[in-house]
Amino acid sequence: MTSPKSDIPGPKAWPIFGNILLVSQFNRATDRIKFIDKLTAKYKHDNESLHKLIKTIDEIFSGPGPLTATGIFPILNFLTKDSVRVRVEGFATLKKYIDEHISEHRDSFDPENIRDFIDMYLEAEKDEIERTSSLNPGGLFSTIADLFAAGTDTTATTLDWSLLYMIQYPDVQKRCQEEITKFIGAGRMVRISDRRRLPYTEATIMEIQRLSNIALFAVPHVSVCDTTINGYKIPKNTIIIPSLVSVHLDETIWTDPTEFNPGRFLNQNNEIINKEYLMPFSLGPRSCPGESLARTELFLIFSNLLQRFEFSKVDSSDILSFEGITGITQAPSPYRLKADLR
Numbered sequence: 001m002t003s004p005k006s007d008i009p010g011p012k013a014w015p016i017f018g019n020i021l022l023v024s025q026f027n028r029a030t031d032r033i034k035f036i037d038k039l040t041a042k043y044k045h046d047n048e049s050l051h052k053l054i055k056t057i058d059e060i061f062s063g064p065g066p067l068t069a070t071g072i073f074p075i076l077n078f079l080t081k082d083s084v085r086v087r088v089e090g091f092a093t094l095k096k097y098i099d100e101h102i103s104e105h106r107d108s109f110d111p112e113n114i115r116d117f118i119d120m121y122l123e124a125e126k127d128e129i130e131r132t133s134s135l136n137p138g139g140l141f142s143t144i145a146d147l148f149a150a151g152t153d154t155t156a157t158t159l160d161w162s163l164l165y166m167i168q169y170p171d172v173q174k175r176c177q178e179e180i181t182k183f184i185g186a187g188r189m190v191r192i193s194d195r196r197r198l199p200y201t202e203a204t205i206m207e208i209q210r211l212s213n214i215a216l217f218a219v220p221h222v223s224v225c226d227t228t229i230n231g232y233k234i235p236k237n238t239i240i241i242p243s244l245v246s247v248h249l250d251e252t253i254w255t256d257p258t259e260f261n262p263g264r265f266l267n268q269n270n271e272i273i274n275k276e277y278l279m280p281f282s283l284g285p286r287s288c289p290g291e292s293l294a295r296t297e298l299f300l301i302f303s304n305l306l307q308r309f310e311f312s313k314v315d316s317s318d319i320l321s322f323e324g325i326t327g328i329t330q331a332p333s334p335y336r337l338k339a340d341l342r
């Protein structure tokens, strides 16, 4: 456990250690939406092997990230033998899990009854043209592995940060709840079609993403030709790692960048301003393909939690740390919270 060092919100870039229970809880919630309902339709929430898998994904995502010394110079991995071993074992577990489910799907495939994503892929794979391009058995495995790897911990960790911000800023929480009560009430769950009616809640999620920076950097890209950007010469084959966190905290772009202020994303008519410099999903043709799904999940889970619960510190003297723990994603330091039914 880290000792809380500061009550000033905003990311502190570098790693400490640890992990928190809430992440696995949120992973369960986001997994339900994506992988139970879409990929492997038949699995139930209490499925043991799924829980084991979620724990495995937590383990893969903690430990050194891509921009630590070992990420840049893998030869140094002998320094972090344990975390490398945990990750290698984790990937083996993930592979076994995915392979088993693909085989099950192949054995029971029925073109008249397409159950989920795997079945859709298997059906498309039968098409000769598709098969010779990208839809092949190896591609199915990598697609699912990518979705697991990139699609679970990211959303879960953002939700984890979101509750930390809500207990640190009860006034913001209250304002979201008032908005939800006024426009939706308590008689039904919040739906995705309600998004436009809840601009303050939406702006709060945007501000949480700006400050939590779960992806400090986009993934490495490479220049395919010599080019010049803003006067900087970039030769062909240069590895480029865009820093998202530096954009999100740039004081030439944001007023008081370290201040938690959802109002910065609203205009005078209480409408969302889509600030082009908010880029938690990165930019361009290789930006996050899961953005739309992730934003849907964040909105639904966050707004429905606030509709039902009042979140607060367990003890008013608790000092919350906004020190991030940098693995592959940046997670919040451990914290405790109380959830009272509203």
Ligand code: HEM
Binding pocket: 034, 146, 147, 150, 151, 152, 154, 155, 158, 214, 215, 217, 218, 219, 220, 280, 281, 282, 283, 286, 287, 288, 289, 290, 291, 293, 294
């Ligand atoms: C809050 C949630 C999420 C955040 C903040 C996030 C952020 C990112 C970022 C910054 C990148 C790098 C893009 C670049 O290099 O330009 C990325 C890539 C990617 N994300 Fe997400 N992501 C999230 C959720 C998801 C979800 C839900 C999925 C899928 C279900 C997903 C799938 C992917 C994949 C497959 C890539 C690699 C894309 C490529 O290499 O072309 N992500 N994401």
